[in-house]
Amino acid sequence: xxxxxxxxxxxxxVFAALAAAVTLVVGGCDTSPSEDDVNEKFHELMQRSDxxxxxxxxxxxxxxxRTRLVNDLGITPFIPDKEEPISASGCPxxxxxxxxxxxxxxxSGHSPGNIPDxxxxxxxxxxxxxTSNHGFSEPKTVVDRKGDHEIAxxxxxxxxxxxxxxxxxxxxxxxxxxxxxxxxxxxxxxxxTYDY
Amino acid sequence: xxxxxxxxxxxxxPLEDTEQALKRKSDSLLRLNDEFAEMATPREWTGDAxxxxxxxxxxxxxxxxxxxxxxxxxxxxxxxASDAVIGLRHAVEEAEELARAHxxxxxxxxxxxxxAPPQDVPADDVDEVRRERERIxxxxxxxxxxxxxxxTDIDNDLADVLRKVSNDExxxxxxTTLAAAAAAAAAxxxxxxxxxxxxxxxxxxxxxxxxWDTLSKAEQQAIIANHPEWIGxxxxxxxxxxxxxxxxxxxxxxxxxxxxxxRLQADLDDNLFxxxxxxADARLDQVEEKLASIEVIESTxxxxxxxxxxxxxxxxxxxxxxxxxNVDTADHVAVFTPGLTSNVPDxxxxxxxxxxxxxxxxxxxxxxxxxxxSVATVTWIGYQAPQLSADxxxxxxxxxxxxAAAAxxEKLTPFLQGIDTARxxxxxxxxxxxxxxxxxxxxxxxxxxxxDEAVFFGSPGLGTNEVNDIKVPDGHATYIEAKRDAVGDLxxxxxxxxxxxxMDYATSAEARHPGDGRVMNEVTGHTSYLDDGSxxxxxxxxxxGGMSDRVLHGADRGIGDVGSWPVPGTY
Numbered sequence: 001x002x003x004x005x006x007x008x009x010x011x012x013x014v015f016a017a018l019a020a021a022v023t024l025v026v027g028g029c030d031t032s033p034s035e036d037d038v039n040e041k042f043h044e045l046m047q048r049s050d051x052x053x054x055x056x057x058x059x060x061x062x063x064x065x066r067t068r069l070v071n072d073l074g075i076t077p078f079i080p081d082k083e084e085p086i087s088a089s090g091c092p093x094x095x096x097x098x099x100x101x102x103x104x105x106x107x108s109g110h111s112p113g114n115i116p117d118x119x120x121x122x123x124x125x126x127x128x129x130x131t132s133n134h135g136f137s138e139p140k141t142v143v144d145r146k147g148d149h150e151i152a153x154x155x156x157x158x159x160x161x162x163x164x165x166x167x168x169x170x171x172x173x174x175x176x177x178x179x180x181x182x183x184x185x186x187x188x189x190x191x192x193t194y195d196y
Numbered sequence: 197x198x199x200x201x202x203x204x205x206x207x208x209x210p211l212e213d214t215e216q217a218l219k220r221k222s223d224s225l226l227r228l229n230d231e232f233a234e235m236a237t238p239r240e241w242t243g244d245a246x247x248x249x250x251x252x253x254x255x256x257x258x259x260x261x262x263x264x265x266x267x268x269x270x271x272x273x274x275x276x277a278s279d280a281v282i283g284l285r286h287a288v289e290e291a292e293e294l295a296r297a298h299x300x301x302x303x304x305x306x307x308x309x310x311x312a313p314p315q316d317v318p319a320d321d322v323d324e325v326r327r328e329r330e331r332i333x334x335x336x337x338x339x340x341x342x343x344x345x346x347x348t349d350i351d352n353d354l355a356d357v358l359r360k361v362s363n364d365e366x367x368x369x370x371x372t373t374l375a376a377a378a379a380a381a382a383a384x385x386x387x388x389x390x391x392x393x394x395x396x397x398x399x400x401x402x403x404x405x406x407x408w409d410t411l412s413k414a415e416q417q418a419i420i421a422n423h424p425e426w427i428g429x430x431x432x433x434x435x436x437x438x439x440x441x442x443x444x445x446x447x448x449x450x451x452x453x454x455x456x457x458x459r460l461q462a463d464l465d466d467n468l469f470x471x472x473x474x475x476a477d478a479r480l481d482q483v484e485e486k487l488a489s490i491e492v493i494e495s496t497x498x499x500x501x502x503x504x505x506x507x508x509x510x511x512x513x514x515x516x517x518x519x520x521x522n523v524d525t526a527d528h529v530a531v532f533t534p535g536l537t538s539n540v541p542d543x544x545x546x547x548x549x550x551x552x553x554x555x556x557x558x559x560x561x562x563x564x565x566x567x568x569x570s571v572a573t574v575t576w577i578g579y580q581a582p583q584l585s586a587d588x589x590x591x592x593x594x595x596x597x598x599x600a601a602a603a604x605x606e607k608l609t610p611f612l613q614g615i616d617t618a619r620x621x622x623x624x625x626x627x628x629x630x631x632x633x634x635x636x637x638x639x640x641x642x643x644x645x646x647x648d649e650a651v652f653f654g655s656p657g658l659g660t661n662e663v664n665d666i667k668v669p670d671g672h673a674t675y676i677e678a679k680r681d682a683v684g685d686l687x688x689x690x691x692x693x694x695x696x697x698x699m700d701y702a703t704s705a706e707a708r709h710p711g712d713g714r715v716m717n718e719v720t721g722h723t724s725y726l727d728d729g730s731x732x733x734x735x736x737x738x739x740x741g742g743m744s745d746r747v748l749h750g751a752d753r754g755i756g757d758v759g760s761w762p763v764p765g766t767y
Contacts, residue, residue: 081563083570087520087556088499092549092728099495103549105556110563143712150564150714160729162560170563174556174728 038097042189045095045177048157050184051102054175055086058106058159061134062173065163066108068126073119075169080109091177100183100190104175111169120149120165127163128153136161200340201304203347204288211278218271222381225264232257265384266366272385273357279412280350280390284343287409291339298332306344308336324669331644335617338402339409346393346410353390360387392418394426401432401614408433420444429506431614435523439503449509450490457483482512489514489540496548506578506611513580514540517611520552521572528558529615529623530740531574533608535631536595538581547575550726557728557737566743569624573740578611579604582632595632598639598659598689605639605659612645624648624742630725635659635689641666648672649739651702653725653732654681657689661762663698671700674739674747676732678704681722685760692760694751702735703750711746 049057069075085108091101115123128139136153143150143164150164157176164170183190198206237249295302299312310333317325360366366384392415396403408416408427416437419426424441427433460480467474486509493516497504506517523529532554534547551573558571580603582588582595592599616622626649629637638658641650642665650668652658653676658666666673675693677684685692693699704725706718716731725732731748738746 084501087501087552089549089552090545092546096546099545110568142714145713148712164564166564168563170560172560
């Protein structure tokens with residue numbers, strides 16, 4: 001096995017160490033958030049609905065889309081995954097400092113089979129007709145080729161609905177970042193218990 | 197000592213029959229107890245004969261209690277031994293099935309023999325097949341070792357109880373009346389219980405898996421309840437059990453650390469000079485960092501569908517690994533090792549969200565184009581990644597030294613090995629390493645780990661100059677480097693991976709997929725590779741999902757890569 005210690009022997013070590021330290025420090029990966037950062041981001045999230053309200057809305061939205069696709073287009077009913085249909089995490093990126101921020105992801109499993117190319121525009125119209133009433137913008141074409149199509153539709157908070165068809169047809173939705181209901185009702189960030 | 201051939205023939209049936217026979221004896225003795233109690237000397241009967249009769253009645257009662265205790269001890273021991281043999285047989289079956297599936301056979305002497313090596317292996321796969329078979333053979337040797345250790349333990353424990361029964365050494369726990377016969381039975385049963393075998397000291401993942409498989413379900417549950425520290429961080433144990441144990445340990449550690457915090461704070465408050473002449477303030481900082489880590493871990497677990505795979509507060513900074521999904525059952529598993537400045541309280545939320553996104557994107561790809569397989573992603577902050585504090589930069593933990601990466605690799609290696617070892621069927625396993633974490637990953641993958649795919653991104657070096665040192669199947673080590681990522685051009689812990697012969701390169705630039713035409717977003721700099729919707733994230737998703745044919749290739753070399761070009765003969 002090659003050992004980096006041996007590899008380093010070939011370099012001017014002091015200079016290299018300094019260069020590495022400086023470069024890695026400049027390109028550092030994570031830093032602790034300040035209290036001001038947390039407050040600012042929390043205040044921004046307060047302008048949005050809490051995650052439970054968003055979830056109720058989005059689950060109903062997905063249910064309506066699935067029902068219409070099956071009833072109007074005659075696609076095979078969606079088969080849920082064996083795993084949980086909802087996953088959740090804290091918010092990545094700018095909002096990660098807010099511990100009570102939430103992103104949730106909803107999957108519909110899959111509808112076996114492909115929506116024919118000729119039916120795809122109708123399917124897109126059907127989906128966007130419903131999503132437009134829930135604050136989603138115009139669809140963005142992700143994939144559009146014979147036998148393989150996908151669109152993504154976004155809302156202003158970064159929610160993303162994906163609807164696609166190839167071997168199977170998929171429909172999933174991830175929310176933007178939203179506060180928990182408890183945090184939203186409290187109106188201020190829950191202070192971290194421990195300062196270090 | 198029993199041989200493997202002996203153990204292979206062990207069956208729980210005769211022990212169950214014996215236990216049932218002893219139960220009947222015990223019940224019969226307790227009935228006799230009732231009858232004998234009714235035959236006690238009448239109160240009205242007095243005189244020498246009556247005194248003598250009462251004395252004799254008491255002697256017989258005492259002897260009966262001893263017999264009841266002894267029978268109960270023997271019954272308890274045979275019952276426990278019967279359960280233990282069920283666990284042992286399970287372990288034997290697991291080992292034999294593993295051996296059969298890979299062309300090995302286990303002899304009566306416990307030797308693992310290569311009886312059916314694969315034929316007609318394509319030349320490109322010879323090294324990988326050899327590595328995999330060596331890994332399996334090592335695991336089988338470890339499993340046999342643990343089966344024999346457990347068999348010896350059962351044999352010794354049962355023999356010990358039966359010897360005590362034979363020598364009248366089973367006490368009745370002080371029972372003095374026939375009415376206490378039931379208590380004597382309970383006392384005997386307690387003395388007849390077999391011990392729970394502790395895990396192997398310093399065991400490999402194979403040793404640990406072998407040990408765990410020899411335990412009955414009841415013993416496994418007892419260990420989770422009473423000794424969660426035995427298995428929480430023990431590689432080779434199923435992750436569902438580790439998760440359960442580590443969640444229990446979160447509570448006890450929180451209580452312990454809170455008490456420690458109060459004590460240190462009181463020391464500082466009582467000291468006129470505070471922490472000026474002691475380490476109490478520094479220790480308090482560490483304790484608070486660990487408590488903050490627990491707070492973040494709990495908040496992450498509360499999101500649901502998580503497993504706490506690793507949790508250790510003994511190092512300077514807390515270490516933890518959290519999975520999105522079920523690592524025991526997922527078809528595809530990815531383990532992400534972050535780099536500089538990563539620590540649990542500041543990094544876990546962000547990285548866990550990145551891993552949740554990656555899991556979700558991978559599953560969408562699998563549902564739409566693949567077999568719909570399931571995915572689990574792991575954030576592994578299981579080592580002391582270098583920090584930006586002055587203390588860290590000028591210590592052995594410095595980012596300018598490979599020591600933290602080497603120490604991390606010593607932990608990451610068995611963690612990765614433990615994934616396939618703990619499962620019934622191997623996962624499609626991907627190791628993801630970013631920045632200094634790519635060095636840690638690169639060093640870990642210079643061992644046989646069972647990893648099928650490696651993705652390094654923004655790497656200052658993989659701890660080697662040769663891609664062949666990375667033990668994954670040929671063509672399955674991938675490097676991604678974004679524009680304006682100076683760290684990726686350092687070539688400090690080995691040459692810049694952008695220039696490694698045999699490395700596969702995936703792009704991070706804005707790209708239109710040549711197959712389906714989709715356009716994905718570019719990332720630049722050192723810290724955005726996992727951004728949702730980015731080309732780099734997409735590439736990690738399709739690799740994690742085992743769809744390497746969908747990777748968007750490209751090296752994205754910039755001016756920094758010209759400067760980092762290794763001069764032949766100098767490395």
